[in-house]
Amino acid sequence: MQMLTLNNAQAQARYEARARIIKALAHPTRLFIVDVLAQQSHCVCELTAMVGADTSTVSKHLSLLKDAGLVSDEKRGTQVYYHLVAPCALRFLDCAEAVMKVRLEKQLAAV
Amino acid sequence: MQMLTLNNAQAQARYEARARIIKALAHPTRLFIVDVLAQQSHCVCELTAMVGADTSTVSKHLSLLKDAGLVSDEKRGTQVYYHLVAPCALRFLDCAEAVMKVRLEKQLAAV
DNA sequence: TCTAAATTTGGCGAATTCGCCAAGGATTGT
DNA sequence: ACAATCCTTGGCGAATTCGCCAAATTTAGA
Secondary structure (H helix, E strand, O other): OOOOOOOHHHHHHHHHHHHHHHHOOOHHHHHHHHHHHHOOEHHHHHHHHHOOOOOHHHHHHHHHHHOOOOOOEEEOOOOEEEEEEHHHHHHHHHHHHHHHEEEEHHHHHHO | OOOOOOOOOOHHHHHHHHHHHHHHHHOOHHHHHHHHHHHHOEEHHHHHHHHHOOHHHHHHHHHHHHHHEEEEEEEOEEEEEEOOOOOOHHHHHHHHHHHHHHHHHHHHHHH
């Protein structure tokens, strides 16, 4: 029975790899994009309009999500459509929501 | 039927709040800590030994997780025990694992 | 071919994150 | 009271992240 530690390189690499994926979701804009893509695929221009930021900014967010393996891209003419390939990412939103709710309840109970 | 956008302050605040919680998990050490606490509560000194970093570093990671509402702390004498209060955070690990597996399969299929 | 639209990439400064060290409580036992 | 242990906080430099602008690329259409 080996104690769980972060001392060996293998365990550390495992957690780093997982953290890299979660980090891809740890941004409000990228979270929003994932939420939108869960309902329907969209091109960069559409997402740019929804987000309300520079095209390059949105494109970089999408590249980041793609590198993490959370979305995929498909070229259609001059446009690039992005699809959500990791639906489990949606549960991040639910979990965050649940944590916020618990925090609020505890805050109210303290009054 | 209102189109989903990030243009209004309310929606933006919502996604920012959720991202703040996810960001708390977006670090290998904090991910490891959550994983460990899922099985059993531990004091800072124990976690420090498992992580293999400075006590202050681990303490700050724990403070961050606590501020996010993911763990709670309980003082017992000179020690402070931390408990996992958001078990749904564990699913982040599963999701990351699944994404990594899909990525690997796709990588193998490309050979 | 020339133009226009869509997207990506490079790069810059600003802001944030990270890990360690040092210092400052808090609590237990002597 | 004093010493020892446990933990937290402040602060520093290094590294990373972020959003915009500018430039390059690709593709469709006139």
